[in-house]
Amino acid sequence: MLQWGIMASRTKQRPRLLLSSVFGPYGVDDQYGRRENIMELSHNQVTREQGLFSPRVHNESYCLHLLAQNVDVPSTVLDFPSEQRFVKELKKGYDYLGISFIMPNFVKAKRMAELARRHAPGTKIILGGHGTAIDGVESAIPCDHICRGDGVGFLRGLFGPAVTAPIRHPMMEASFNRYVMGIPIDGRVRAAVVLSGVGCVNGCRFCCTSHFFDKRYIPFLDTGKETFDLCRKLEAAMGITDFSVMDENFLKHETRARDLLALMEKHGKPYTFSLFSSAEVVRKVGLGFLQRLGVEFLWMGVESKRALFEKNRGADFVSLVRDLRGQGINVLTSGILFLEHHDKASIHEDIDFMVSLDADFVQFMQLGPAPGTQLYFDYRDSGKLIQGVPYEEWHGQGRIWFRHPHFTPAESEDYLRKAFQKDFAVNGPSILRMADTVLRGARATAGATDPFLKLRHQVRRRHALRHYPLLGPLVTFAPNARAKQLACRVLEDYRRFFGPPSLGTRLKSAAAHVLMVKEMIREKLVAGNLRQPPTIVTTYRPRAG
Numbered sequence: 001m002l003q004w005g006i007m008a009s010r011t012k013q014r015p016r017l018l019l020s021s022v023f024g025p026y027g028v029d030d031q032y033g034r035r036e037n038i039m040e041l042s043h044n045q046v047t048r049e050q051g052l053f054s055p056r057v058h059n060e061s062y063c064l065h066l067l068a069q070n071v072d073v074p075s076t077v078l079d080f081p082s083e084q085r086f087v088k089e090l091k092k093g094y095d096y097l098g099i100s101f102i103m104p105n106f107v108k109a110k111r112m113a114e115l116a117r118r119h120a121p122g123t124k125i126i127l128g129g130h131g132t133a134i135d136g137v138e139s140a141i142p143c144d145h146i147c148r149g150d151g152v153g154f155l156r157g158l159f160g161p162a163v164t165a166p167i168r169h170p171m172m173e174a175s176f177n178r179y180v181m182g183i184p185i186d187g188r189v190r191a192a193v194v195l196s197g198v199g200c201v202n203g204c205r206f207c208c209t210s211h212f213f214d215k216r217y218i219p220f221l222d223t224g225k226e227t228f229d230l231c232r233k234l235e236a237a238m239g240i241t242d243f244s245v246m247d248e249n250f251l252k253h254e255t256r257a258r259d260l261l262a263l264m265e266k267h268g269k270p271y272t273f274s275l276f277s278s279a280e281v282v283r284k285v286g287l288g289f290l291q292r293l294g295v296e297f298l299w300m301g302v303e304s305k306r307a308l309f310e311k312n313r314g315a316d317f318v319s320l321v322r323d324l325r326g327q328g329i330n331v332l333t334s335g336i337l338f339l340e341h342h343d344k345a346s347i348h349e350d351i352d353f354m355v356s357l358d359a360d361f362v363q364f365m366q367l368g369p370a371p372g373t374q375l376y377f378d379y380r381d382s383g384k385l386i387q388g389v390p391y392e393e394w395h396g397q398g399r400i401w402f403r404h405p406h407f408t409p410a411e412s413e414d415y416l417r418k419a420f421q422k423d424f425a426v427n428g429p430s431i432l433r434m435a436d437t438v439l440r441g442a443r444a445t446a447g448a449t450d451p452f453l454k455l456r457h458q459v460r461r462r463h464a465l466r467h468y469p470l471l472g473p474l475v476t477f478a479p480n481a482r483a484k485q486l487a488c489r490v491l492e493d494y495r496r497f498f499g500p501p502s503l504g505t506r507l508k509s510a511a512a513h514v515l516m517v518k519e520m521i522r523e524k525l526v527a528g529n530l531r532q533p534p535t536i537v538t539t540y541r542p543r544a545g
């Protein structure tokens with residue numbers, strides 16, 4: 001019997017899994033999407049009103065690679081397909097199709113599931129991602145399985161290995177197709193993605209990433225050692241020492257962060273990190289720690305001038321942002337518009353406050369009752385949701401989809417756009433603010449005697465020097481007098497710190513002028529402002545052991 005059992009499992013084909021993101025094109029008004037949903041982070045929801053100065057970046061769908069790496073079946077990741085490409089792949093005959101989608105991509109996921117039923121009726125459909133929090137999704141989209149929450153554990157339950165097996169982390173760059181002011185930077189400035197965990201225990205009322213994981217944190221890297229070992233592996237395999245950490249609140253797991261730093265110091269590895277973190281944790285760990293850890297970019301939810309959320313109680317954001325930037329940390333502050341206390345006067349209190357913080361980047365998002373959140377349940381149950389707004393428009397960068405006592409949906413679009421424009425008009429291009437901040441960082445560690453901070457200083461110098469060639473074009477093309485003045489001041493600071501630009505820097509600066517003009521022409525006359533990510537197909541074979 002035993003022999004037969006082994007024979008049978010050897011000859012039995014392992015199921016094949018296709019994991020796909022939703023199809024493009026993205027960021028166009030069509031029956032499946034809206035122009036506000038472009039597949040870019042900064043240009044979509046941060047520097048969206050900064051025109052040519054807005055950094056352009058694409059990110060692969062990290063979750064699909066994480067899932068593929070952690071199941072014991074052969075799988076294919078299909079990222080950014082067209083509808084036709086998706087059907088072509090389906091027809092290759094997969095046993096399972098996993099579709100990852102978020103709320104505004106509900107109709108795309110539905111269409112894909114319908115195509116799968118038509119072209120591959122034997123393929124079982126698994127739905128995953130934040131879109132699965134939508135009420136009644138299981139009856140609205142044809143499917144066989146729904147994963148609400150962590151997909152690694154869920155797929156391991158279906159395909160193995162054991163749910164408790166160690167996590168295999170994908171080795172991939174955080175972004176690609178990157179342009180700054182029309183200058184391609186792929187290959188020159190590189191960061192790898194680190195997926196240390198999902199969810200956040202803080203449970204802010206509006207936050208879908210916390211609610212989706214039941215206000216729990218699910219670590220993929222639970223210790224500083226695991227995190228450090230991963231950084232070393234990424235460095236060895238890809239030559240990368242800068243890491244973009246996809247984790248809602250990385251520093252909340254303080255022991256992991258402290259142990260990571262201890263190992264970096266022990267081994268003389270001044271890695272650098274981009275993080276998301278809430279203010280209460282930033283204040284708890286302190287600036288000195290962030291400096292040593294090598295945090296170079298920090299996304300922090302300010303939300304409002306009023307401390308509406310526990311995480312922000314007692315935070316003095318004015319000094320916090322100033323001090324973080326003073327230490328060379330690029331800060332992205334996010335603020336929520338159309339909060340419950342906002343009327344046509346008090347909303348300006350928050351817009352002006354966000355602008356006055358003078359962070360490197362500012363995100364304004366509309367209050368958005370997203371399915372699964374406490375805010376959503378409160379609004380749904382009290383009849384505040386506007387009926388008939390398609391999910392494609394539930395994204396926070398267009399119009400609100402709930403009844404606000406003081407703003408109509410059309411007004412909300414207008415206020416949002418003007419908030420971004422105000423930040424740009426007052427504080428200038430984010431890329432210029434970044435250049436300013438990184439130089440402050442290099443200055444802050446210039447006289448360091450501590451051996452690890454000396455190493456850190458070398459990295460900071462290198463990173464600051466990358467911005468030097470951009471300053472000439474930032475002066476030349478400054479969007480207004482304030483920005484010109486700031487660009488001249490920052491250029492002068494660079495001159496003082498680094499000395500006059502080298503021949504190499506001057507040549508790069510001249511090239512940057514040309515590329516910027518070329519980009520202006522490209523956008524105006526040829527291609528418009530939209531950049532679509534290419535389709536990327538990756539196949540994975542399960543690893544032994």
Ligand code: B12
Pocket residue numbers: 021026027036037038039040041042044045059060061062063064066067097098099100101102103104105126127128129130131147149150151152154155195198207208209246247248370371395396397
């Ligand atoms: C990277 C990112 C992007 C990238 C996406 C790149 C891409 N290739 O898709 C960019 C910058 C382009 C982007 C854009 C937008 N995004 Co976005 N984005 C993120 C971000 C910061 C990280 C996602 C991530 O990789 N997380 C790490 C992975 C491991 O977690 P995960 O994706 O949740 O996956 C886990 C589970 O969800 C599950 N799972 C996921 N997919 C699947 C599939 C299967 C089959 C299974 C079984 C399980 C499963 O398993 C995974 C492991 O546990 C999240 C916030 C966050 N912290 O998650 C927002 C987030 C996903 N984005 C969001 C939004 C709203 C948008 C935009 C609409 C913004 C806007 N206003 O325009 C646009 C939409 C663009 C578009 N056309 O689709 C929301 C989604 C809200 C919702 N309720 O659906 C989030 C949650 C941010 C937020 N807090 O509001 N985004």
Ligand code: SF4
Pocket residue numbers: 200201202203204207208209210248249278301311
């Ligand atoms: S601290 Fe940030 S990630 Fe955590 S629940 Fe609040 S908004 Fe969400």
